[in-house]
């Protein structure tokens with residue numbers, strides 16, 4: 001019992017005891033501010049840079065509404081890291097949103113994006129997707 005309490009107190013320096021275990025990835029809010037807010041705005045509404053782009057992003061706070069009430073988590077994650085659709089690179093090469101491979105660094109978690117299959121997915125990517133989910137209005 002004592003050992004458990006000590007272990008718990010020691011861990012508190014990093015994360016709240018009993019809370020989610022921090023595996024060393026930066027907080028999703030920081031990743032969002034660093035990598036996304038310039039174009040997508042702090043709350044998901046397109047930011048100042050977005051006006052200069054060829055393709056204007058939709059508000060990231062409207063994704064659930066625009067997808068018949070279901071947050072498109074898997075699509076958000078593949079958008080972030082860049083992916084091919086019909087052989088075309090969606091992202092950097094399309095001249096608008098760059099792919100963010102850096103977010104693939106670090107530990108992975110098993111994540112079920114809704115198809116019932118647990119896929120090893122970088123925890124930073126999952127957290128960022130969940131951060132965007134929390135912006136939905």
Ligand code: HEC
Pocket residue numbers: 032035036037038039040049053055056057058060063075076079080090091094096097098100128132
């Ligand atoms: C250089 C500007 C720029 C940056 C930085 C950027 N985006 Fe984008 N993003 C865009 C543009 C432009 C679009 C719309 C065109 C497209 O889909 O490529 C877009 C589209 C998206 C979409 C698709 C929305 C839909 O229609 O379903 C998501 C999700 C997204 N961005 C998330 C992010 C996240 C998360 C980050 C940070 C890791 C980020 N973006 C960084 C410009 C940017």
